[in-house]
Amino acid sequence: MAEHPYVGMWVTKDGQIRHELLPNNRYDEARGERESAYQGRYQVTGNYIEYWDDTGFTADGEFIDGVLYHGGMVLYRNKE
Template identity: 50%
Template sequence: MRVTADGHIRQELRADGRHDEARGNCRSACTGCCTVTGNHLDHVHDTGFTDTGDLRTSG
């Protein structure tokens, strides 16, 4: 589970290669497939939108 510092965006990265993102009070605002390679994430959302990023620790 990835959560923004303010808790507004919560993203569950599941073991089956799917992700489910909640925003504010909206559950499952964004769903799709995800691939995690080390600290790198690639997402393909069910709508066809793609994004990528790297996991970092806050501090």
């Protein structure tokens, strides 16, 4: 299966939320000083993303013009 173009690190403008989409369809989200605050699996279909957190909650989001809109957050691809 080919890697989708959204794999990588996504961050809020203030850098407090760091959301890494891993190539194995897992994600790891850090919040502030708390590394790995949330982890789980995800699936990308076109520009739509669905999340299933390891603790049981679900979420979704959408990629629009290179920006990830997820759970009321706006995340940008980390260029570093």
